[in-house]
Amino acid sequence: MSEKKPSSGFSRRGFLTSVGVTSGALTTGLLTTEAPAQAAEPVAVGPGAVPFTLTINGKPYKVNLEPRTTLCDALRNHLEFTASKRVCDRGTCGACTVIMDGKAVYSCTVLAIDAQGRKIETLEGISTPEHPHPVSQAFVNNDAQQCGYCTPGFVVAAKAFLDHHPNPTYEDVRHGLGGNLCRCGTYVGVRKAVLEAAKQRHGGSNA
Numbered sequence: 001m002s003e004k005k006p007s008s009g010f011s012r013r014g015f016l017t018s019v020g021v022t023s024g025a026l027t028t029g030l031l032t033t034e035a036p037a038q039a040a041e042p043v044a045v046g047p048g049a050v051p052f053t054l055t056i057n058g059k060p061y062k063v064n065l066e067p068r069t070t071l072c073d074a075l076r077n078h079l080e081f082t083a084s085k086r087v088c089d090r091g092t093c094g095a096c097t098v099i100m101d102g103k104a105v106y107s108c109t110v111l112a113i114d115a116q117g118r119k120i121e122t123l124e125g126i127s128t129p130e131h132p133h134p135v136s137q138a139f140v141n142n143d144a145q146q147c148g149y150c151t152p153g154f155v156v157a158a159k160a161f162l163d164h165h166p167n168p169t170y171e172d173v174r175h176g177l178g179g180n181l182c183r184c185g186t187y188v189g190v191r192k193a194v195l196e197a198a199k200q201r202h203g204g205s206n207a
């Protein structure tokens with residue numbers, strides 16, 4: 001069956017690929033015509049624990065962690081933000097998704113120490129049982145979860161997606177959430193939920 005292209009022509013995996021290509025070109029000097037500006041001298045830290053601060057859901061949290069600690073492990077094991085799940089731990093499944101400076105990222109692929117100064121949003125700051133986010137409510141309305149293990153990552157990714165694409169089509173949603181996997185196969189429910197949330201939040205037509 002031929003694959004329909006999303007109207008906006010984007011996908012999360014495609015975005016990640018393009019970032020990788022661009023970074024590679026820059027680091028090999030292919031795009032530069034002048035000598036690079038003097039970079040600040042790097043300061044080595046670790047391998048033992050070092051103190052730093054993370055800004056999560058609008059609040060500062062002081063931590064003392066080894067530089068090798070991922071943001072996923074810092075959130076779950078050191079700060080008790082356990083909504084994001086550590087499943088593949090290699091940037092494949094999306095269960096660990098959080099929002100960093102407005103973009104959905106796999107927290108298992110970000111070092112916590114590199115997240116200093118960034119604005120990190122987790123599901124705990126987006127949706128609560130008392131005040132469910134429209135995306136969370138739409139997941140319930142559309143039976144968009146079975147075991148639920150992938151659901152927090154999907155809800156966070158969907159929230160970030162809708163913030164940037166307030167009136168998506170079904171194909172847009174399918175491609176935009178292509179970085180999240182569900183082993184229970186709830187994809188149709190998830191996509192319907194995201195379209196419903198878009199309609200509620202932004203008055204989209206969901207064509």
Ligand code: FES
Binds near residue numbers: 087090093095
């Ligand atoms: S646990 Fe991070 S992408 Fe799977």
Ligand code: FES
Binds near residue numbers: 145147151182
């Ligand atoms: S609902 Fe079980 S992995 Fe998605």
